[in-house]
Amino acid sequence: MNLHRHLKRLHLQSPQASALAHFYAQAFGMTCHEDRGVWFCTNEGREVLISEGQTGKLHYALFAIQDSGEWAAFTQQTQDLPEANLQAYPELPETALGFIDPDQNCMVFVPATDLVPTSSEPPVQSKSAPLPAAESQHFALRTQQLENMKRFYTEALGFTLSDVVKDDEGQLKACFVRGNEMHHTLALFGAPVSCFDHQSFETPSWLELKDWADHMGQLRVEIVWGVGRHGPGNDVFFMVRDPDGNLAEISSEIEICSDSRPVGQWRHEERTLNLWGKAIMRS
Numbered sequence: 001m002n003l004h005r006h007l008k009r010l011h012l013q014s015p016q017a018s019a020l021a022h023f024y025a026q027a028f029g030m031t032c033h034e035d036r037g038v039w040f041c042t043n044e045g046r047e048v049l050i051s052e053g054q055t056g057k058l059h060y061a062l063f064a065i066q067d068s069g070e071w072a073a074f075t076q077q078t079q080d081l082p083e084a085n086l087q088a089y090p091e092l093p094e095t096a097l098g099f100i101d102p103d104q105n106c107m108v109f110v111p112a113t114d115l116v117p118t119s120s121e122p123p124v125q126s127k128s129a130p131l132p133a134a135e136s137q138h139f140a141l142r143t144q145q146l147e148n149m150k151r152f153y154t155e156a157l158g159f160t161l162s163d164v165v166k167d168d169e170g171q172l173k174a175c176f177v178r179g180n181e182m183h184h185t186l187a188l189f190g191a192p193v194s195c196f197d198h199q200s201f202e203t204p205s206w207l208e209l210k211d212w213a214d215h216m217g218q219l220r221v222e223i224v225w226g227v228g229r230h231g232p233g234n235d236v237f238f239m240v241r242d243p244d245g246n247l248a249e250i251s252s253e254i255e256i257c258s259d260s261r262p263v264g265q266w267r268h269e270e271r272t273l274n275l276w277g278k279a280i281m282r283s
């Protein structure tokens with residue numbers, strides 16, 4: 001049975017929070033404002049919050065759980081896990097539950113009915129043409145302890161394993177887990193350094209992805225990877241880099257998984273991460 005939890009927001013740290021916020025606002029078509037040291041970048045379906053801090057460090061990722069029965073099951077499942085202290089985040093509802101992964105990333109879960117939009121401003125549009133829809137859909141982390149992270153997300157938090165990537169010796173190099181019917185909500189990459197890797201905004205189709213690429217071109221924001229098609233997830237994509245060097249992705253056509261989909265197995269090679277050519281390898 002597929003879960004019904006969706007990524008709604010990423011809260012990133014940055015040593016140049018204002019610059020990062022203005023980049024996301026422009027490049028990904030969001031309004032942005034600052035309140036008590038937090039930059040809020042928002043539009044329908046997508047939210048990026050940014051606070052002063054370290055490059056490549058998440059404050060938290062926020063997931064909304066759609067259904068009250070599923071929320072009850074989640075609280076039951078996680079009742080023995082130590083809870084994170086969320087007092088530093090006044091934008092979160094009181095019902096929010098936070099858990100710290102083995103790399104010290106904070107994952108926050110809220111019932112969807114308690115999730116209040118962080119901005120009441122009307123959605124922003126590009127000056128030249130209306131921007132297509134794009135929703136916060138997944139993100140990725142690099143980790144030095146991939147097996148521990150996989151175990152935490154699948155066993156402790158209950159995400160569903162969609163695909164694994166292994167090298168020729170059978171060592172796990174990446175894995176993709178989902179919180180709903182879409183192939184991955186979170187990708188984990190084995191890497192020499194543990195850090196944030198990228199976030200992705202899902203747009204309805206290939207045509208809208210092209211419009212987003214044209215939008216980046218008008219802004220002179222260089223596409224640094226793609227257009228390509230990932231093996232795991234089968235989504236078409238392109239990626240740009242924000243001023244801190246974090247990757248940010250527009251994706252479309254991501255695989256919709258049935259409840260009974262078996263875990264997919266991939267070889268650790270460039271073609272796995274891009275069926276059409278070159279890949280950014282994390283290890």
Ligand SMILES: [Fe+2]
Pocket residue numbers: 138140187198199200249251
């Ligand atoms: Fe991605």
